[in-house]
Amino acid sequence: MVTLAEVARHAGVSASTVSYVLSGKRPISAVTRRRVTASIEQLGYQPHAGARALASSRSRIIALMVPLRTDMYVPVMLEIAVAVATTARAHGYDVLLLTGEEGPSALRRVTGSGLAEAVILMDVQLDDGRLPVLRTAGPPAVLVGLPADPAGLNCVDLDFRAAGALCVDHLAGLGHREIAVIGESPGVYARHTGFAERTLSGLRSRAAEREVRMLHRPCEGSHDAVAGVLARILDERPHVSAFVVQNETAVEPLLALLRRTGRAVPEDVSVVAVCADQIAAQASVPLTSVAIPAQELGRRAVERLIARLTGRPDGEGAAGVELLTPVLTVRDSSGPPPPPRTPGA
Amino acid sequence: MVTLAEVARHAGVSASTVSYVLSGKRPISAVTRRRVTASIEQLGYQPHAGARALASSRSRIIALMVPLRTDMYVPVMLEIAVAVATTARAHGYDVLLLTGEEGPSALRRVTGSGLAEAVILMDVQLDDGRLPVLRTAGPPAVLVGLPADPAGLNCVDLDFRAAGALCVDHLAGLGHREIAVIGESPGVYARHTGFAERTLSGLRSRAAEREVRMLHRPCEGSHDAVAGVLARILDERPHVSAFVVQNETAVEPLLALLRRTGRAVPEDVSVVAVCADQIAAQASVPLTSVAIPAQELGRRAVERLIARLTGRPDGEGAAGVELLTPVLTVRDSSGPPPPPRTPGA
DNA sequence: GGGGAAAGTCGAAGCGCTTCGACGACGCAT
DNA sequence: ATGCGTCGTCGAAGCGCTTCGACTTTCCCC
Numbered sequence: 001m002v003t004l005a006e007v008a009r010h011a012g013v014s015a016s017t018v019s020y021v022l023s024g025k026r027p028i029s030a031v032t033r034r035r036v037t038a039s040i041e042q043l044g045y046q047p048h049a050g051a052r053a054l055a056s057s058r059s060r061i062i063a064l065m066v067p068l069r070t071d072m073y074v075p076v077m078l079e080i081a082v083a084v085a086t087t088a089r090a091h092g093y094d095v096l097l098l099t100g101e102e103g104p105s106a107l108r109r110v111t112g113s114g115l116a117e118a119v120i121l122m123d124v125q126l127d128d129g130r131l132p133v134l135r136t137a138g139p140p141a142v143l144v145g146l147p148a149d150p151a152g153l154n155c156v157d158l159d160f161r162a163a164g165a166l167c168v169d170h171l172a173g174l175g176h177r178e179i180a181v182i183g184e185s186p187g188v189y190a191r192h193t194g195f196a197e198r199t200l201s202g203l204r205s206r207a208a209e210r211e212v213r214m215l216h217r218p219c220e221g222s223h224d225a226v227a228g229v230l231a232r233i234l235d236e237r238p239h240v241s242a243f244v245v246q247n248e249t250a251v252e253p254l255l256a257l258l259r260r261t262g263r264a265v266p267e268d269v270s271v272v273a274v275c276a277d278q279i280a281a282q283a284s285v286p287l288t289s290v291a292i293p294a295q296e297l298g299r300r301a302v303e304r305l306i307a308r309l310t311g312r313p314d315g316e317g318a319a320g321v322e323l324l325t326p327v328l329t330v331r332d333s334s335g336p337p338p339p340p341r342t343p344g345a
Numbered sequence: 346m347v348t349l350a351e352v353a354r355h356a357g358v359s360a361s362t363v364s365y366v367l368s369g370k371r372p373i374s375a376v377t378r379r380r381v382t383a384s385i386e387q388l389g390y391q392p393h394a395g396a397r398a399l400a401s402s403r404s405r406i407i408a409l410m411v412p413l414r415t416d417m418y419v420p421v422m423l424e425i426a427v428a429v430a431t432t433a434r435a436h437g438y439d440v441l442l443l444t445g446e447e448g449p450s451a452l453r454r455v456t457g458s459g460l461a462e463a464v465i466l467m468d469v470q471l472d473d474g475r476l477p478v479l480r481t482a483g484p485p486a487v488l489v490g491l492p493a494d495p496a497g498l499n500c501v502d503l504d505f506r507a508a509g510a511l512c513v514d515h516l517a518g519l520g521h522r523e524i525a526v527i528g529e530s531p532g533v534y535a536r537h538t539g540f541a542e543r544t545l546s547g548l549r550s551r552a553a554e555r556e557v558r559m560l561h562r563p564c565e566g567s568h569d570a571v572a573g574v575l576a577r578i579l580d581e582r583p584h585v586s587a588f589v590v591q592n593e594t595a596v597e598p599l600l601a602l603l604r605r606t607g608r609a610v611p612e613d614v615s616v617v618a619v620c621a622d623q624i625a626a627q628a629s630v631p632l633t634s635v636a637i638p639a640q641e642l643g644r645r646a647v648e649r650l651i652a653r654l655t656g657r658p659d660g661e662g663a664a665g666v667e668l669l670t671p672v673l674t675v676r677d678s679s680g681p682p683p684p685p686r687t688p689g690a
Numbered sequence: 691g692g693g694g695a696a697a698g699t700c701g702a703a704g705c706g707c708t709t710c711g712a713c714g715a716c717g718c719a720t
Numbered sequence: 721a722t723g724c725g726t727c728g729t730c731g732a733a734g735c736g737c738t739t740c741g742a743c744t745t746t747c748c749c750c
Contacts, residue, residue, distance in 0.1 A: 001459075003706055014730045019708060026709095027727055046457040050404060051706035053395030054735050064442065068427060074420045081423075082413060085444045094460065097409065097442040099430045112391035114346075114736095115439065223629035249627065252597040256629055260604070282594065284568035284601055348736055359700045364738060371739095372697055396736035399705050459706095697746075705738085716727080 002045040011039040022047065053114060061094050062305060063116035065107070065130075067123035068100040073248065076276055076294045077122065080144060083298025084120060091306045104133045111139040118309060120144060120301050124155075126192040140308045142301045146194045150321050154308070156300045159323035160195045160274075163290045164202025166328045167244045167272045168212060170288065174336045176242040176270065178213040180233045182226070182254060184247050186218040199246055199274060215240070221249025223256070230257050241337035242270040248279050255284050266335035272328075280331065288334035290326045297324070347390040356384040367392065398459060406439050407650060408461035410452070410475075412468035413445040418593065421621055421639045422467065425489060428643025429465060436651045449478045456484040463654055465489060465646050469500075471537040485653045487646045491539045495666050499653070501645045504668035505540045505619075508635045509547025511673045512589045512617045515633065517555040519681045521587040521615065524552070525578045526561040527571070527599060529592050534563055544591055544619060560585070566594025568601075575602050586682035587615040593624050600629050611680035617673075625676065633679040635671045642669070 008015045013032060020026040021036040028036075039045070053059040064084050066077060085095045096116050098106050100123065107130060110116045117139065121130060124145030134141045135152050143155045171179055181203055183189070184196050200216060207214040215237050219229040233240060245251055251273055255265065263269045265285045273280050273289040280289035300322060353360040358377060365371040366381040373381075384390070398404040409429050411422060430440045441461050443451050445468070452475060455461045462484065466475060469490030479486045480497050488500045516524055526548055528534070529541045545561060552559040560582050564574045578585060590596055596618055600610065608614045610630045618625050618634040625634035645667060 001706095004708095005706075015707080016709075016731075017729060020729085023708080026729085029728060032728080044457075046454065048399065048706050049458040049460040050395045050398030050402075051735090052708080054393065054399050054737085055706075055708040057395075057735075059395060061441075066423075066427070068431075074423055078411075078419050078423045078426075081442065082411070082444055085442050086413075086446060089444075089447065094455070095442040096406075097426065097430050097440040099427055099434075101431060102434065109391065110439070112389075113394040115394040222627040252601070253629060256597070256601045256604070259601070282567040284598060346736095349738095350736075360737080361701075361739075362699060365699085368738080371699085374698060377698080393736050396705090397738080399707085400736075400738040402705075691750100693748105693750095695746105695748085698744085700743080701741095703738105703740085706735105708733105708735085710733085711731095713730085714728095716725100718724085718726105720721100720723085 001048075002043045004045070004047065007036065007039050007043055007045045010043060011035045057114065059114055059117055060092060061096050061116045062088055062302070063096040063098050063107075063110045063119040065098040065100060065119060065121045073123075075248070075278070076292050079276070079294035080122060080298040080301075083295040084302055087299045087302040091302065093302075093306070104130045107133050107138070118142075118305050120305065124194055126194050126197060140305060142305050142308075144297050144301050146198065146321065146323075148192075148194075152319055153321075154304055154319050155321045156297055156304060157195065157321075157323055158292055158297065159326055160198040161202035161205075162323070163274055163326035164199040164204075164244075165206035166202075166290055166326050167274065168203055168206040168210060168214075170272060170328055170330075170334065171242045171244070171270060172206075172210040172212050174242075174270065174334060176212065176337050178237060178239050179207070179215075179242040179244060180237060180240045181214060181216040181244045182229060182233075182247060182250055183216055183218045185220045189218055196246065203244060213237075219247055219250050221247060221253075223253040226250050226253035227257055230254065240269075242272065242334070244272050244274070246274040248275045251275065251279060251283055251287065259284075265333050268338050270334040270337070272334055277329070280329070283333075285333045286331040288329065288331045290328050293324055300324070346393075347388045349390070349392065352381065352384050352388055352390045355388060356380045402459065404459055404462055405437060406441050406461045407433055407647070408441040408443050408452075408455045408464040410443040410445060410464060410466045420593070420623070421637050424621070424639035425467060425643040425646075428640040429647055432644045432647040436647065438647075438651070449475045452478050452483070463487075463650050465650065469539055471539050471542065485650060487650050487653075489642050489646050491543065491666065491668075493537075493539075497664055498666075499649055499664050500666045501642055501649060502540065502666075502668055503637055503642065504671055505543040506547035506550075507668070508619055508671035509544040509549075509589075510551035511547075511635055511671050512619065513548055513551040513555060513557060513559075515617060515673055515675075515679065516587045516589070516615060517551075517557050519587075519615065519679060521557065521682050523558040523582060523584050524560075524587040524589060525582060525585045526559060526589045527574060527578075527592060527595055528561060528563045530565045531563040541591065548589065558582070564592055564595050566592060566598075568598040571595050571598035572602055575599065585614075587617065587679070589617050589619070591619040593620045596620065596624060596628055596632065604629075610678050613683050615679040615682070617679055622674070625674070628678075630678045631676040633674065633676045635673050638669055645669070 004015050004018050008018045018036050021028050021033050088095050119139055119141045122144045124143045124147050126148040128147050131147055146155050146157045188196050217229050219225055258265055265271055273287045277291040280287040349360050349363050353363045363381050366373050366378050433440050464484055464486045467489045469488045469492050471493040473492050476492055491500050491502045533541050562574050564570055603610055610616055618632045622636040625632040
């Protein structure tokens with residue numbers, strides 16, 4: 001292994017000079033700099049990460065905690081993770097992968113040992129067990145997701161309340177008066193996952209404002225589960241003319257079932273989804289949808305962290321919530337409700 | 346930050362003693378050990394990762410390189426990654442997340458700087474650009490996937506050839522004489538991704554052996570693409586009585602299209618998939634399938650790496666290929682082919 | 691009862707890097 | 721000319737840990 005000292009000898013300078021060439025923290029003459037960089041190149045020198053971390057107490061690593069369970073939302077999770085890794089690299093950081101399994105103690109471990117300088121948490125619950133650690137003298141952190149009380153925390157998320165409202169607005173604007181919401185699996189609500197509840201709240205309040213009747217049902221992703229939920233909804237509310245779906249795995253089953261029961265989309269019934277754009281676009285009926293900006297979320301999370309890490313303390317990005325504005329893309333699955341059956345007959 | 350020295354002072358012993366208590370590399374009396382562990386506990390001591398890595402030249406980190414593109418196979422990728430992280434932790438290792446973006450140079454960087462002791466590569470191509478680095482004095486590595494020439498490399502994968510053969514055997518055993526294979530998107534074959542080509546080769550050779558006629562078509566995941574491919578297959582080979590699908594996103598579209606064109610599964614046509622068990626089980630017709638043992642793959646990859654890292658040089662797990670035996674689970678989507686139409690009429 | 695091995699502990703020497711203070715050599719204003 | 725600030729470089733002191741050799745004590749076996 002090539003060390004700094006060997007580079008220094010080879011270039012005929014002192015070790016500190018090499019270090020300063022590398023870090024740029026002191027002025028170095030052009031001549032010397034060239035000699036040093038040439039030696040570095042020739043010897044194939046790579047600074048030792050551990051030694052660097054020890055001497056500078058900066059590991060240039062951020063930890064990313066992904067949920068262990070994979071019962072939902074999987075492609076989005078991976079996309080966020082990849083965006084985090086890519087953005088972090090662009091800023092000279094590497095990413096350590098933690099699973100939710102170890103819980104809060106993983107944060108302490110990784111942070112207390114100086115392994116990671118900061119953390120990004122995904123899949124945040126409204127009342128997340130990892131939050132106390134972060135509030136009390138925790139490491140710099142950014143949450144992807146929004147807990148119940150974001151005070152003193154740094155959060156990035158899609159504005160799911162607005163997303164819900166947007167769906168209702170779109171449907172109400174088309175003339176729908178009664179809609180049904182097919183949500184994530186019951187477990188997601190039971191865990192009080194922020195995004196699910198916030199979407200719901202956005203849907204509910206906007207529905208109330210616009211005098212749209214609304215029914216919400218959690219739903220597992222399997223075909224059979226969707227069939228059951230759909231049957232019950234149609235039984236309970238025969239006049240439902242539109243569905244809002246927030247459950248990636250329920251999308252295709254729903255479309256298939258509507259088709260099978262002779263309901264045309266969007267002529268007889270409209271469908272609006274809150275899901276990854278790719279899913280919406282590739283569906284058997286391309287879906288009008290509010291996209292989940294996975295890449296953007298990952299990117300923003302890292303950028304906030306870096307700002308916090310490199311910025312003046314409590315300067316930019318110290319804390320606060322950043323909610324991305326949802327965008328609704330109209331595709332083929334939404335239209336005006338069918339004319340009422342009775343008046344014409 | 347609490348240091349080893351402070352713990353030593355607090356416990357009334359020397360620093361090296363504390364170190365030996367931690368590592369167990371030298372015998373320590375029970376009394377001393379208790380005093381030391383108590384101090385560690387009280388002070389909340391955590392060894393500094395960088396210092397450790399520097400002094401021992403072991404970072405206890407393994408790098409995991411995931412593909413950047415997410416055009417296929419996403420849930421499986423995440424599942425493998427999570428399994429890797431979990432297993433690694435169980436052995437005292439952490440996982441650094443690399444994306445394919447940086448390519449071979451990321452391997453050099455992370456390994457040359459002592460950041461990671463070893464690497465796991467996912468989504469290996471038959472002729473992967475990262476392989477030369479690994480063969481020539483590279484770091485310990487395990488590939489999840491199988492390149493064209495695995496000589497000198499450590500690989501773990503599902504035996505996709507056998508998986509292909511298994512599908513043919515199952516269908517041939519039921520009496521099918523003519524099948525069609527709906528594959529991954531063309532790009533996957535263009536990249537020469539190992540698993541896709543190996544599955545195909547297994548399908549082909551077994552089909553030849555059992556005198557089954559077979560047609561293979563790559564296919565994008567969108568509903569429209571599947572519709573096009575299906576139409577062409579049925580046009581070209583009207584007597585196809587079974588499909589083998591290796592494309593997670595094509596599964597539901599295919600089932601929907603068969604249904605819509607009045608073909609009952611499995612009465613009129615059988616479907617066998619090579620995909621994650623969850624997808625197969627949750628499909629609108631629960632699919633007979635060969636599962637992709639994502640967790641097992643991640644676990645085995647780490648275990649081989651650890652064996653290599655801790656074992657005597659060139660002892661256990663030095664190199665070689667480990668192929669997991671595929672398992673075919675019969676569900677509702679496969680049955681005997683329909684009786685020929687002519688003889689009865 | 692004496693020799694040797696094993697147990698238990700300590701001190702010191704690094705591991706490879708960053709960073710601080712110091713120092714000579716300039717250039718500029720006085 | 722003299723003094724001061726800057727530039728460019730060096731030496732040395734750690735950062736917190738592991739590990740080696742050495743030392744003392746204990747124990748066992750002949």
